[in-house]
Structure formats: C-alpha cells, structure tokens
Ligand SMILES: Nc1nc2c(ncn2[C@@H]2O[C@H](COP(=O)(O)OP(=O)(O)OP(=O)(O)O)[C@@H](O)[C@H]2O)c(=O)[nH]1
C-alpha cells in the first residue's frame with residue numbers, strides 16, 4: 001500500500017496540513033530580480049508596498065540587500081563606487097504571489113561622476129521619492145564613519161513631507177563592524193535624532209549584525225495595513241488602481 005506524501009509519520013497522530021509560518025528571514029529569502037530601469041517611466045506600475053534603499057555611493061546598499069535576502073549576487077555590490085546605475089527592483093513573496101518589492105537605487109555623491117549625470121540622477125531620484133505611489137518605506141544607508149552628508153540632508157528634506165504623512169523611514173548605519181561598541185552607540189544616538197519620525201539601527205553585512213531586526217521591520221512595514229497582493233508584480237489586484245506611466249509628472253525622468 002502506498003502512502004500519500006502528506007501522511008503522518010508512522011507513529012503518533014496525523015500531522016496537520018498547515019504550511020509552516022513565514023518568518024521575516026524566510027520571506028526575505030524569496031527575493032528575486034523583477035526589473036531594472038534607468039528612467040522613472042520605465043518602472044512598472046506596482047500596487048504592492050515598495051521599499052527603497054538609498055544613500056551615498058559605496059554606503060553598502062546592494063550588499064545590504066544581498067545580506068537580507070541571503071543571496072550572494074542578487075544586487076550588484078562592488079568595491080568600486082557607482083556600480084549601481086539603474087533602479088533595480090526585486091520581488092518578495094512566494095513565487096507568483098508578490099507581496100512587496102525592494103528597490104536598489106544608485107548611490108549619490110561619487111566624485112568621479114560627471115556633473116550632468118549627477119544632476120540628472122538627483123532629479124530622477126527626487127521624482128522617484130516624491131511620486132512613486134506604492135513607496136511604503138525608505139531605508140537610508142549611511143556609513144557612520146562619514147555621518148549624514150549634505151546630499152543625505154537634501155534627501156531628508158525631499159522625503160520629510162511623505163514621512164509626516166506616514167511613509168516609513170529607517171536610517172541604517174552600515175559597516176558597523178568598523179566601529180567600536182562605544183562609537184556604535186554614539187553614532188546610533190545621533191542617527192536617532194536625525195531620523196525624525198523614523199528609526200535608526202546599526203547594521204553589518206560582515207558580522208550579520210542587525211539582519212533579523214531589519215528583516216522584521218521590513219516585514220512589518222509591508223504587512224501592517226491591508227494591501228494588494230498581486231498574482232505577479234505588475235499585475236493589479238482587484239480594486240486597486242494601477243499607476244500608469246501616463247500618471248507620471250511631465251518632468252519625471
Ligand atoms: N566591512 C564592511 N564592508 C561592507 C559592508 N557592507 C558593504 N561593504 C563594502 O562596501 C563596498 C560597497 O558596497 P556596495 O553594497 O556595493 O555599496 P552601494 O551603496 O550599493 O554602492 P553604489 O552601488 O555605488 O551606490 C563593498 O566593498 C562592500 O563589500 C559591511 O557591513 N561591512
């Protein structure tokens with residue numbers, strides 16, 4: 001007699017057919033590449049929550065995404081600053097049931113980038129942060145040895161109105177492995193003041209510090225309120241309005 005695959009082990013009572021609970025780390029591990037865009041109007045209209053990773057070039061955005069998703073090369077990380085040059089989106093959730101998206105953004109402040117490219121990118125990013133309708137949260141990565149720079153402050157000014165309206169915000173102090181314990185807690189106190197309505201945390205990809213906490217936070221941001229779950233990212237769930245490229249402001253770039 002053959003045994004169905006779902007049958008209970010020989011001894012004991014029948015195992016209930018309940019799927020294992022999703023942990024934030026398990027959820028992060030489902031990340032897969034969705035799309036890449038050099039301009040805002042190339043981004044697909046998405047209704048699920050999107051969480052953007054922003055910050056100076058070389059701050060550790062791509063490495064952070066790889067660490068959180070437990071994948072070596074999902075996002076392109078490099079010793080050479082300025083490697084991420086497009087907005088790269090990654091889907092989260094079970095295959096076919098995307099429930100959130102991560103966005104890896106190009107870094108700013110890299111001196112070797114030509115001025116025109118810098119200005120163009122600053123405009124794209126400001127437009128993204130102000131107009132992306134499904135943007136649920138922003139993770140601002142900052143190397144605490146440098147602290148928040150002038151360009152980080154500009155970004156804070158751009159997003160402040162949205163944070164006041166409920167956009168989630170986290171300052172993530174990266175490369176915490178380079179700091180002593182005392183330096184770390186001092187940097188954290190300063191960042192907490194700078195974060196305004198948001199939070200601040202220490203993070204190290206090298207030592208896996210802060211990984212569980214950040215995964216939990218992103219899970220909470222993405223699941224706190226009723227939101228659309230789509231069959232595939234880019235498709236609209238019933239009742240949800242898609243953001244069509246035509247809705248972008250004319251100056252979106
Ligand atoms: N020691 C240490 N190094 C790190 C950590 N996170 C990132 N790095 C290093 O920092 C460098 C830049 O990392 P990336 O993840 O490419 O930085 P990025 O912010 O994506 O950079 P751009 O794409 O240029 O904007 C790489 O050499 C990483 O190995 C960390 O937690 N600890």
Ligand SMILES: [Mg+2]
Nearest residue numbers: 061062076084
């Ligand atoms: Mg990068």
